[in-house]
Amino acid sequence: MNVSACMSAPAVSVTPTTTVGEAARQMAVHGVGCLAVTEGGALRGIVTDRDIAVRAVAPGLDRDDPVLQVMTTPAVAVGVHDDIHTAYRTFRTSGVRRLPVLDGHRVVGVLTVDDLLMDVFRRVADLLGPVAWSVLEMPPGPADEIGPGARGGGRSPSASRGS
Structure with a gap:
């Protein structure tokens, strides 16, 4: 899977002369x-x-100072066609939480650690979803085998779904 499948697009950008105050406002607006x-x-x-x-x-x-004075440079970035595993490695080795995504020299998106966490959650859900449903559809075992209240106080899974 490519980075483009998980990134947020388009990236919000400013110029080096944009003021710190305006940059903060742009972050809030977007x-x-x-x-x-x-x-x-x-x-x-x-x-x-x-x-x-x-x-x-x-x-x-001052809020009127340019972002050039506070920005991180050079920015660690990944390519739009890079494999997602390249992004995982880049996050791990660089210690950053956000990566601009480039198509050539043009910024086309941003990939965040949170974006990758959502990808992991989707993959785990895809993997465990069928297993979880098969467990939920099984009738509860006898209380004396697993202890009293171990399965939701003796309620069946179908009874707990509606509550």
Whole structure:
């Protein structure tokens, strides 16, 4: 599976001269925790909510200062056609939580650790779903074999589904 299957697209981007205040506003408007910093269509860096808190607010920078002063550069990125396992390795070795996704030099999306967690949850659900339903459809065993109340207080699975 390619990175493009899990990434959020399109990426929200700003220029290096965008103010810290405007970058924070863009994050709030778009509901994102990072912005790609681009110039002439090329990735220059990334600015995260943490960058703003730690590198701008904490040291007392002005909200009118450019994100160039607080962005992370160079940004660690992955390619849109990279295998998802490449992204897992990149997260593990770089320690970042967000990766801009590039198609050539153009930013086309962002992949986050949360995106990969959702992929893992979907895969586990696909794997365990049929097993879970087969267990739920089995009648409960005798209480003396498994102990009193071990299966939901003696209620059958079909009775607990409606409650």
